[in-house]
Amino acid sequence: MAVPHGKLPAWADYGLLPLINVVVAFGVSGLVVLLAGESPVRAATLLVQGAFGSGQNIAYTLYYATSFIFTGLAVAVAFHGGLFNIGGEGQAYVGGLGVALVCLSMDTLVPWYITFPVAILGAAFAGAAWAFIPAVLQAKRGSHVVITTIMFNFIAASLMVYLLVGPLKPAGQMAPQTRTFFEGGQLPKLNWMLEAVGFSIRSSPLNISFLLAIVCAFLVWVLIWRTRLGYEIRTQGHSPKAARYAGIGEARIVIITMMISGALAGMMALNPVMGDTNRLQLDFVTGAGFVGIAVALMGRSHPAGIVPAAILFGMLYQGGAEIAFMMPNISRDMIVIIQGLVILFAGALEHMFRPWLFMAFASLSPGSVGLGRAGREGA
C-alpha cells in the first residue's frame, strides 16, 4: 500500500513546520510566565533583547551557540549511523581534560596558534577515547550505546572530580580547578568581528572556536554526504541488513561513527576551557551535551539545520539569563522549563502539526501537495 499521508512542499517541511513548533513552544512558555505573574510580552521582549539587543548580547548568544554546534553535530553524526549517543556530556567533559593537558604543557612555550591545533587534537582524541569504550561494547558485545554512554557520563563526572581535587589542582589552592593558562593557552576573542559590523563590545567570551564550529559543520556535511565513509555510515544507519549485504562491516562503522561523534563532542570543550575561563574547572559543560540532542533533532541532523538550531538555543541561554535577572518572579529554573518546552515541541512532538498543516495546504492550494477533496461535488 502507498503511504497514507501526503507530502508537504520542501520549504514547508523544513522551514514552516519547525517555525510553527517553535512559535507554539513560545506560546506555551508565555502561559508559564503568565502563571508566574509576569507579562509574557515583556518576557519575550527581554528574551530577544537579551539575546540580540546589543553587540555584547549577540556575542554571548554566539558563544553559547558555539558549544551547541559541536554537541549537536556530535549527536547528528551518530544519528546518521543509527546510533543514539547520549554521552555528549561526558565526552565533552573528558574533552576538556585533553584541552587542559595540552594547554598546561604548552602555554608557556609557544603562542596560541601553535597550541590551538594541538589542543583541537587533544580535545578530539579525549572525546573519541571516551566514546570508544561504549562503541566497542556495542559493536562486539551488543551492549546498547544509549545505556552505556549515559553511564559513561557519570563515570566522566567522577573521574574529573578526582582529577580536579587531586592531581590537576595546584598545591595550596582551594578551588577544584587547574591553574589559569598563560597566553599560549588562551584563544583570541572574536569581538573584532562584531565590532567590524558596527557593534560595540565591552567584553565577551566569544572566541575563535566559533569559527572552528562553523568549519566543523561544513566538514560534517562533507563527511556524511560526500565521502565513502559517510555513505557507509548512512547505509548502516538506514538499514543494517543492506549494509551487511553491501559488505560494510557493522562493528567497524559503529566504532568509527561513535569516535567521530565523541571527537566532535570533545571539541566543544575548546570553547569554554581554552576560549573563556582559561582553566579546567568542575562542571564546565553545564548540560551542553544534552542540549546537543535537541539541537540535532531540531536541525534534522543536517549541519545547515544544526547551526541555526544551536543559535536558537544560544538565544534561550543568553536571553533567558536576562529574563531571570530582570524579572524577580522568574528564576533560572523557569528558563529550563522554557528550554524544555522548545525541546518538547521541536523534538518529541515534531510532527504534531503536520496533519493540520497538510490539510491547510490541501484546502488552500491542492496542487502544492498533489491533493484535493473529491466526491464533494457528487449528487
Add this chain to the structure above:
Amino acid sequence: MTESAIELVGINKSFGAVRANQDINLKIEKGTIHGIIGENGAGKSTLMSILYGFYQADSGRILINDKATTIDSPDDAIKQGIGMVHQHFMLVQNFSVIENVILGVEGEALLKSSISKARAELLRLVREYGLEVDPNAIIEELPVGLQQRVEILKALYRGAEILILDEPTGVLTPAEADHLFQVLAQLKAQGKTIVLITHKLREIMAITDNVSVMRQGKMVATRKTSETTVEELAELMVGRRVLLRVEKGAPKPGEVKLSVKNLTVVDSRGVTVVDNVSFDVRGGEIVGIAGVAGNGQSQLLETISGIRQAKSGEVMLNGKPIDVTGQADPADLRHRGLAHVPEDRHYVGLVLPFEENENSMLGYHDRDFYLRGPFLNIEAIRADARDKIEKYDIRPPNERLKTANFSGGNQQKIVLAREMEKDPDVLIVGQPTRGVDVGAIEFIHRRLIDMRDQGKAVLLVSVELDEIRSLSDRIMVMFDGRIVGHRDGDADEGELGLLMAGIEAKEAAE
C-alpha cells in the same frame, strides 16, 4: 440490470506531476468477484486507497450501493461496509487471533467480556465461511496463509460487505492460494462482493467473474472473465504482446563456476535450515531452485553470498574456496565476481531513503570508479546511474529521486542493473520478479537469459514455479533444507509440485 456495489465515476488523482488515476470509471456488481489487474505503477493501489479512504480523489464521484458518498478515512470506509486485506498484514504478532480481530472495536472497557462476546461471533464467521482458524492461536506461530485468514476475519467482523484484497497470493504457497480461492468463492456465495487486485493472470482466470485492466493510470478495459483470454488480458495490461514463455536457445554449459559441497546452515534458533546441500553451477546455464517459501532457499543464498555463516561444508567460487564457515566478506566476494540479487529488495538490496544513484552503487561503492580518494565522485556516480536508467528503462528516469518513490518493478530493475552491469562470473538471484509487473518480468527474464548466453553461471531461487520452469536449464527442488530432487528444465509441473510438497517421486509412484 444488476445492482452495483461500488461505482466510481470520473476519478482523477495526481501526485505532483504524476497522474496516478485519470478519469477512472468502474462498476463492480454486487455479489461478484471483480479482478483488477495492471502493471506496478498502473494506479491500482492508488485507486483502492481512494476507495478505502487513505486518499481523497482530486475529482470524481464514489457511489456505494448506488448512493453517492464520500470516504474520508479508513474508518469511514469500514462504516460503509468496505474491508481491506493488505498485501502486508496489519496484525500484532504476539497477540492471539481473537485479540487481533477485536483490536480497535473492543467496545467495552473490560477486555474479558468483549472477548467472550467476540468469540461467539468469530466462531460463527469461521463456520459460515469455512475460515478454519483457532481463535486462541498466537499470530506469529501461524503460517502466512492463516494470518491472511485472520485479516479476512477482521474485515468480516467489522461487517464488511465489500472486501478488497491487495495481491493476496503474493506470500502464499500454491496450496494456500487454492484454499484462499475456495474461501473467496464461499464469501461470494454468501453475497459478499470481492475486489481482487493482482498481477497474476492465472488467478484472474481461475476465480473472477469480471476483470478490469489498468494501464498507466487509466482504466483500459473491463471484460467478463468467461469471455476473455490470458493473452488478451496480458496485451491490454502492457499494451503489446508479451512472451509468457521466454524464448531461449539450448544451454552451452562450460566450466563449473560455483560449487557447493555438503553445506549445512543452522539458524539462531538452532534449527538446521540448510541440510547437507551439494550442487554445481556451470558457466552458461541457469540452475533453478524450486520450493515453497521457507524451506531454506533464503538461507542458502545468504550463505553463498557471505551474509550468513554456515556450520559446515564448503563453497567454491571460480575454483577458489569461500570461507562460508568463517568470516566471508560480501564485498570481497563481489570483487571475485559474485553478484547477488537478494530476495528482499526493500531492506537488503536497497536503502529506500537513498537517492536512486546512491543505490545504484551499493556494495560496489568501494570501486575506484565511484571514488576520488576518500571522497565520492558524485559526477561519476550520477552519470553511471543515468546510464543504467537508460539501459534498463528505469522509470521515472530521475537518478536524484528517492528510491522509495519508484514502483516495485523499477526498484528491482535498479538492483538488477547494479548487479549485472559489473560483469560478474556468477549471479545468484532470489525472487527476481516478486511484486513485479508483467512488462518488467519479461525484461528481467530476458536479461537473465542474456547473462546465461554470455557464459555466466546463474543460480535462481523463486517460489514461482512458472518462472523456474521457463528460465532454468536444470531444476533442483528444495524441501525442509534439503535438495529432494534434480530435474531437467522441462520437468513436469505436477511432478515438481509433489516434490515441493515433500513427497518423493518414488512415494508418489507407489
